[in-house]
Amino acid sequence: MNLRELLSKSMKPLIMGHQNADPDAVCSMIAFSRLYKTINPKGTPTLMADDLSRLSKQVLDIFELKDEILENPEADYDLVIMLDTNSKLQLGTDFQDIPSDPNKTIIIDHHEPNPDVGAIAEHRLVKSERFSTCEIMVDIFQDLEIEIDSNTADLLLAGILFDTRRFIYTDLRTFQIGIELIKSGADYDKCVKSLRIRPNRSERIARLKAARNARIHLFDDWVIATSVINAFEASACRGLIEMGADAAIIGGRPTKNKVRLSSRSTREFYEKTNINLGTDIMAPLGKIIGGKGGGHANAAGANGTKNLSEALDKAVELIKAAVENATAES
Ligand SMILES: [Mn+2]
Secondary structure, rough: OOOHHHHOOOOEEEEEHHHHHHHHHHHHHHHHHHHHHOOOOOOOOOEEEOOOOOOHHHHHOOOOOOOOOOOOOOOOOOOEEEEEEOHHHHHOOOOOOOOOOOOHHHEEEEOOOOHHHHHHHHEEEEEEOOOOHHHHHHHHHHHHHOOOHHHHHHHHHHHHHHOOOOOOOOOOOOOOHHHHHHOOOHHHHHHHHHHOOOHHEEEEEEEHHHHOOEEEEEOOOEEEEEEOOOOOOOOOHHHHHOOOHHHHEEEEEOOOOOOEEEEEEEEEOOOOOOHHHHHHHHHHHHHHHOOOEEEEEOOOEEEEOOOOOHHHHHHHHHHHHHHHHHHOOO
């Protein structure tokens, strides 16, 4: 793909990120619009994403970015650039049909390529071995020999820090890129701080109450915590896991005729016990509370109308039996 040529021909490009755009998406979008303006100063780029994440908004705030990002669909462009996604579905329901001409669509992404990616865009830079789109953006700036200013370096480093979870997922190249961005003027400390988000006051109170009300069950070497609160159950489950539980189940009665259950477990808990919170725990609990339950192996929930305490007792019973089963088998 000859990116310089594509960008110099386009006067009205649309730069899109995936829905609920995270800092990797938003920061690569803004970096891309600056790259475009360097190549084609007369053109007017539009940035667009179906909703920005709360953290992305904080990053925009901290780095005092004035770049406007449209959150409503509009479609009158001569080139579409999709960043941090290679699937139309990920753009959001009202946005997925905007990239309509593969000849005029560019995809730059680090996710595994979709089988139909060729039908969406003829121009692609999909590097699934990279940990973030912002890293690929650094490659592009360097390939085109365009200097990265310090504010853009801040953004790209913040995006990389977010997607690598502060360099947990990383390799030599990612570290090199990080160093290059710092040399270009990125403020590492500020980037790290830009990604720190404190839950709001009521969420923090809910988490503390869940810990205060917790019951602790010890099966084999596992620590299972159950608790009852009426708001932020999922966040409180994560709080109990962070404090040391292997699995946490929290029930709540947000309103008189409503029962809600939430659960989380560590990856190790699932790998060693094979207990899938969705199918093994929340699905049967859904029936007890007169509703439905399900979800993923490590994160699941249920909604119903009754029998809150019976459901929590049953959850403990089911986990106990499954743990004993797993121990007997090994
Ligand atoms: Mn990403």
